[in-house]
Amino acid sequence: MPEMMTWRALQQALEISQSDGLIRRYFVVNGFDGALTMLGILGGFYMSHTEDLHIVISACLGAAIALFMSGLSAAYISEAAESQKALAETEQAMGKSLKDSAHGRAARWVPWLVGAVNGLSPLVIALIILIPVFVHQPGMAYSPLVLSISVGLGLMFLLGFFLSRVSQTHWLLGGVKALSVGLLTLAIILLLE
Template identity: 55%
Template sequence: MNRLRQIGFLLRISHSHGIMRRYFVVNGFDGALTMLGLILGFSVSEPAPLPVVIGACLGASIALGVSGVSSAYISETAERQKALGELEQAMVKSLEHSAHGQAARWVPLLVALVNGAAPLLLSLLIIGPLWLAEAGLLPRALSPLIASLSVAFVLIFLLGVFLGRIAGISLWRSGLQALLVALVTAGLIMLLGG
């Protein structure tokens, strides 16, 4: 509990809560749309064995996660070091061992983990029905690709709802706006793939 309180404090003094929320939504949205695109691509192409579809989606999920962690860590570290340097100049002393110094070291890691976890987690949830089908746990009447697409649309809608909650606007409207983006994306893929 003490460690969580300290993390909360570091996030507060570095004003990083909003940044982490944005990274979660933006990269989560990227992960969900990427999986939507991959699965729709497999749907409009020649039928591929389920292990091939799972392998492609899993590879993309891992790449999105690693990209999210590494890109956010590099950019956030640079930004935090710059901000710490400016604060040290203004105070005319080293803040290396202060709470601000700690925040400059730890916040980039926390932000990077959120940035990488969001697309990975959402992608894995979307791939879930494919794994269930491969394990024989999905009803045969239900297409694994359709089930995965349904999960993708629901998650994208929920990301929109989350944004609506943050902004204090209509949850339905915000969710439907996010869903509209997914439907337009799906329509483009169907149009170009068909």
């Protein structure tokens, strides 16, 4: 991992690399992956009438950790390669090493940041979706799977809302579009049963 950076230096690295949009896209794309994966697993467990929440938690956590590792490593590896390529091209054009410059620091730090966002997004969303399952106690009057599925659909709506704010379109339309993807996923699972 590269040397520590201040908040201002990190902002400068994002500006130099023009990665803020990329990070936003990775957050949403992998957030969708995390939410849809949890909806798929929880929907499958609900359809099979599984009551052993330890199995549900193990399966969902396994998937969430796999999404985290996949997102972190894939984004870091690909972004590190792209950053090093761009830095080498800039160095060649300038005829000098930029290793110790702001450009060099950006080439080292931005891939880590992109990887962290790409990996943490599905993990955090998956953990939020699983809260009703984690806190459920025998005798409680709600179905933890139905409540977790509802939380997942709510998060899908919020991701769509976030995208609508970025694209400056109507928030309700963005939320409904994303929610529709979650509902369609559940409908397909129901049809397969």
